[in-house]
Each structure stands twice: as C-alpha cells, then as structure tokens.
Amino acid sequence: MKDLMIKGSQIELELKYILGCLAAAITLNIYAIISYQTKWIEMLTQLHVTLALAIVFYILVLCIRLIAVGAKRLSKKGN
Amino acid sequence: MKNKSNITRREFIAGFSAFAASLPWISLIGTGESSAQNPSDRVRLGIIGTGSRGRVLMLHLQQIPNCEITAICDNYPPNLYEGKRITSGKAWQTGDYRRLLELDHLDGVIIATPLHLHAQMTVDALQSGKHVFCEKSMALTYEDCKKMVHVHRESGKNLQIGFQRLFDLRYIDAVERVKRGDIGPITMIRAYWHRNNDWRRPLPRPELERKINWRLYREYSGGLMTELGAHQIQVANWLLESHPLTVTGVGSINYWNDGREVFDNVSTIFSYPGDVQCIYDSVTSNRFYGLEEQIMGPKGTLELEHGKIYSENPPPAPGILQLINNIENSVFDTIPIGGASWVPETALEYEGNYLINKRHIPDSTLLEMEAFVNSIRNQSQIEGIVEQAYYASVAVLVANESMQERKIVHWSEDLNI
Known part of the structure; x- marks a missing residue:
C-alpha cells in the first residue's frame, strides 16, 4: 500500500480555508442580527449554528475545489 | 430531620x-x-x-x-x-x-x-x-x-x-396570571377529556353489574359530565368568576352500545357573562388529544394540564435561523402564478413557557x-370552597339536562346559593 504524505503547506492551506469559512459564517450571523434586529447575544447562543454553517461552507468549497482540480486534469489529458 | x-x-x-x-x-x-x-x-x-x-x-x-x-x-x-x-x-x-x-x-x-x-x-x-x-x-x-x-x-x-x-399550584398560578392580564380578558375556553376505554370494571358475578359499574347507569351517575367534566367546568367557573348563564349540549352513545345508559360522548357549550363561551367535549373512543383546558385571550393562551402559557407574539427566532429559512424558502418555494395565494392557518409551532418552572410540583x-x-x-x-364545588356540580347537571332534553337550558335563579 502506498504511503500518503501530507505536507505542512497543505495543512496550512486547509486551515486557511476552514478559518475563511468560519469567518464567512460569523459575518453572516452578524448580518442576520443587524438585518432582523435580533439580540447580539446570538453571537454566542447561536454558535452551534455558526459552526454548522462553517462546515457546510467548507464542504461546498471542497466540492468546488475538487471539480476545479478534476477539470484541470481533464484539460491536461486532452492536451 | x-x-x-x-x-x-x-x-x-x-x-x-x-x-x-x-x-x-x-x-x-x-x-x-x-x-x-x-x-x-x-x-x-x-x-x-x-x-x-x-x-x-x-x-x-x-x-x-x-x-x-x-x-x-x-x-x-x-x-x-x-x-x-x-x-x-x-x-x-x-x-x-x-x-x-x-x-x-x-x-x-x-x-x-x-x-x-x-x-x-x-x-x-x-x-x-x-x-x-x-x-x-x-x-x-x-x-x-x-x-x-x-x-x-x-x-x-x-x-x-x-x-x-x-389546590394545584399550576392552576393557582394561572388564575393569578389571568387576574394580572397576562393573556388579556378571557375570550374563550376550550376543554376536553378524551379516553379510549369502555369505563367498565371486571365483574366477579353478573349480578354485581350495577353495583360495580354504577358509572354507566343514570340512576347512580351523571356520566362523563359529573365524573370528568365537573373538574374542568370548575376551572372555567373559577377563571371566569361566575357560573354559566346557559348551557347547550348534545350527547349520544355512538360506540359503546353495551347496555349502558350514560352517553359515551358529549359536546357542550357553556355560555358565561360577557358572551364568553366554554366549549367542552368528552369521548371514550379516542384518546389522541387526552385532556386539556385551553384558556384563550387576545394576548395569550394557557394550557393548564400541560402547565404552559403561550404568548400570541412569541419571541422571534434567532436572526441566523430566520436568514437561513428565508434563503431556503426563496429557493424551494413554488411561486404562485395566478389567483390568491393562501397559507393554511395551522397552529403555531411554539413550545411556550412553563407556568411553574420546577420538576416536582406537590x-x-x-x-x-x-x-x-x-x-x-x-x-x-x-x-369559598363549597361555593366553588356547588356551582361546578350544578353546572354539569345543567349540561346533562340540556343533553337529555335536547334544548338550551338557562341558569335558573333558584339554583343560586
């Protein structure tokens, strides 16, 4: 069986994506609080929703990246 | 200790x-x-x-x-x-x-x-x-x-x-909330007690039928109204601080045709001062809704058997959930092309608040x-306790009279004590 090598730079890249998704989810929560005029305490009380949303965003981004990588490989084969 | x-x-x-x-x-x-x-x-x-x-x-x-x-x-x-x-x-x-x-x-x-x-x-x-x-x-x-x-x-x-x-502390609390105006003036009471059993008890000997199953015979029992309804009509009298002025009702035996004389289902309306109605029904062939007293006013609803209060304007959902819900609706909801759009007015899905927030109520x-x-x-x-009992007991007898005679029965002054 082939050993998988994950480079430090790859881990760093994934962490950046995760943090980006988390930041996007938090921003969305802030936007929702402002636009629906609800309480700022929801930054804490709705943390579970924010985290779940961040995971959803990360999975979506992952799918887009995988499609992009697949498309790139296909175009290379075609050339 | x-x-x-x-x-x-x-x-x-x-x-x-x-x-x-x-x-x-x-x-x-x-x-x-x-x-x-x-x-x-x-x-x-x-x-x-x-x-x-x-x-x-x-x-x-x-x-x-x-x-x-x-x-x-x-x-x-x-x-x-x-x-x-x-x-x-x-x-x-x-x-x-x-x-x-x-x-x-x-x-x-x-x-x-x-x-x-x-x-x-x-x-x-x-x-x-x-x-x-x-x-x-x-x-x-x-x-x-x-x-x-x-x-x-x-x-x-x-x-x-x-x-x-x-003596139920949840009911006592509810009475005080009504007096404070938490749900506004009471505009309607809906109460019911639904069971799914024949109300019979096993007999050691057939000749004991009337002695043991006395609840089923008019000579000994007022049926569902005196055995169950009296409790809930007492609550209605207590909350509305009055006895009913008129009672109308219909009762029948539509399922347990086993020789009993008392109704196996009753549907009644008790009219109180201020044109407030208490709608009461009881059945013995379905227990899905169980028992409840629902006290309704323009500002809220009390469900006393559950010990809960529901505001007419429940607190809004968290902003993030409202946003997600709106996005979901805009993506998946169908767009009406012609004619009036109509949203069914089904019950609010809202958990309400407990009247007494304790696990063990005496x-x-x-x-x-x-x-x-x-x-x-x-x-x-x-x-005051005998008067509470008297007016509830008499009110259910008036309901029985209404159902047996198939007419609206007015509360007679002679019934007052």
Whole structure:
C-alpha cells in the first residue's frame, strides 16, 4: 500500500480555508442580527449554528475545489 | 430531620402566600407541621367507601403527620378488605356507614362512594357532628346539591368537595396570571377529556353489574359530565368568576352500545357573562388529544394540564435561523402564478413557557387532603370552597339536562346559593 504524505503547506492551506469559512459564517450571523434586529447575544447562543454553517461552507468549497482540480486534469489529458 | 423534598415543597407553597387573600384555601396547605406535633391536635378520620378512589385518598392521608384513619366502611367486602390492608388491620371496620357515624372519637369522614350516595351520606355525617370531605361531583340532582350546602351551613361543620385543581399550584398560578392580564380578558375556553376505554370494571358475578359499574347507569351517575367534566367546568367557573348563564349540549352513545345508559360522548357549550363561551367535549373512543383546558385571550393562551402559557407574539427566532429559512424558502418555494395565494392557518409551532418552572410540583390531591385536615384542626371552614364545588356540580347537571332534553337550558335563579 502506498504511503500518503501530507505536507505542512497543505495543512496550512486547509486551515486557511476552514478559518475563511468560519469567518464567512460569523459575518453572516452578524448580518442576520443587524438585518432582523435580533439580540447580539446570538453571537454566542447561536454558535452551534455558526459552526454548522462553517462546515457546510467548507464542504461546498471542497466540492468546488475538487471539480476545479478534476477539470484541470481533464484539460491536461486532452492536451 | 427534614428532607430536601419537604423543604422544596414548603418553599413552593410559601411562594403562593401572596394569593391567600383571593384564594383562602392556600393558607391551609403545607402549614400543619407545627400543630401536627401536638397530640391534642391529632385528627381522626373515618373513610366511607374504600374502593379505588377511597384508597388513593387513604394513601395520601397516611402521609399527613398526626392524622389517623381510625375507621373504614364499605358495603362491598373486597373493597373493605383492601381498605383494611392499607391500615394494616388497625382501623375499625363496618359495612354500614351509619354505624361508623356513631363513633364519637371521629373528627371527620371522607366520602368516596358512587355519586348517588354522596348527598345522603354527607347530610347524615354533618348532622352527626362530623366534618366532611366528599369526592366530586357533589350530587346527582340540583336538590341534593343544595341540601348538602344548607345542612353544612346549619351544622357549622366543615364541608369540602374533591375538586383538587383548586389546590394545584399550576392552576393557582394561572388564575393569578389571568387576574394580572397576562393573556388579556378571557375570550374563550376550550376543554376536553378524551379516553379510549369502555369505563367498565371486571365483574366477579353478573349480578354485581350495577353495583360495580354504577358509572354507566343514570340512576347512580351523571356520566362523563359529573365524573370528568365537573373538574374542568370548575376551572372555567373559577377563571371566569361566575357560573354559566346557559348551557347547550348534545350527547349520544355512538360506540359503546353495551347496555349502558350514560352517553359515551358529549359536546357542550357553556355560555358565561360577557358572551364568553366554554366549549367542552368528552369521548371514550379516542384518546389522541387526552385532556386539556385551553384558556384563550387576545394576548395569550394557557394550557393548564400541560402547565404552559403561550404568548400570541412569541419571541422571534434567532436572526441566523430566520436568514437561513428565508434563503431556503426563496429557493424551494413554488411561486404562485395566478389567483390568491393562501397559507393554511395551522397552529403555531411554539413550545411556550412553563407556568411553574420546577420538576416536582406537590400533588394536588395530597394538598387538598392536607387542607381538609388543617381545616379540622383550625375548626374553620375554608371560605369559598363549597361555593366553588356547588356551582361546578350544578353546572354539569345543567349540561346533562340540556343533553337529555335536547334544548338550551338557562341558569335558573333558584339554583343560586
């Protein structure tokens, strides 16, 4: 069986994506609080929703990246 | 040493002391502990009727300090035997309640017999100098209900009827919320009690049918209205501070066609002052909705059996959930092309708030027993409690009259006490 090598730079890249998704989810929560005029305490009380949303965003981004990588490989084969 | 549950219970009841002015019986619950230590304050009771309900009351009485069941009575030997077992054989026994009433040492009696026997037994007990706790409903006829009240007033002895919701702390809290205007003026009450069973008890011998299944025959019972509805109509009277002005209803036997005489389903409307209606129904062929009293006003709804209050304007959902919901709706909802769009007005899905946010609320039957024992110790009638019982008991008799005669029955001035 082939050993998988994950480079430090790859881990760093994934962490950046995760943090980006988390930041996007938090921003969305802030936007929702402002636009629906609800309480700022929801930054804490709705943390579970924010985290779940961040995971959803990360999975979506992952799918887009995988499609992009697949498309790139296909175009290379075609050339 | 006092255990934790007792402390919680006292604290609980202490919290309701502010209501004592409007609900005098509150002051008589959970207060008997100090006087209960004094041997001269010992309360000795006799039990008339040791059937299933009588035995429940006996078990509660045994939890009350310095209260003793010294005599029991039942004319059905298996019930008398069960009663004897509960008192470990210590209580004096008889099959004739008149012999029990001759016992001088008894301070009071508990009557838990079929409805048609309540009036005569209560009158005899009061006239023999005993304080009386009689199970609900009061009696089978208007005249008997009135007679019980008159003899109670003449005798000077205490009378209490088993409407235990008067002692349920959730109901007491609800009454205060209504008075404070938390749900606005009451505009409608909807109450129901749904069961799915034939209400029959097994018979050791066929000739005992009427004795054991007395609830099914009009000679002894008022059926669903007196056995179940009385509790809920008492709550409606209590909250609306009045008896109904008119009652209309329909009852029938549409499922249990087994020779019974009382209706197996009833649908009634009790009209109160201010044109407020209480819609009450009871069935014995479906238990999906169980039992409930729903008290509705323009600002909120109370569900008393669940002990909950629901605001008409529930707090909004968190912003993030509203945003997600709106996005979801804009993506997946169909767009109406023509004609009026209509959203079904189904019930709000909102959990509401508990009236009393505690897990263990003291049992209301235990509290009503305590109040009775303490009223004997204090030698004082609980103010207003007989009137509550009387107007609820009579209201359900009016409902039965309406259903049997198939007409709207107006509350007669003669029924007032």
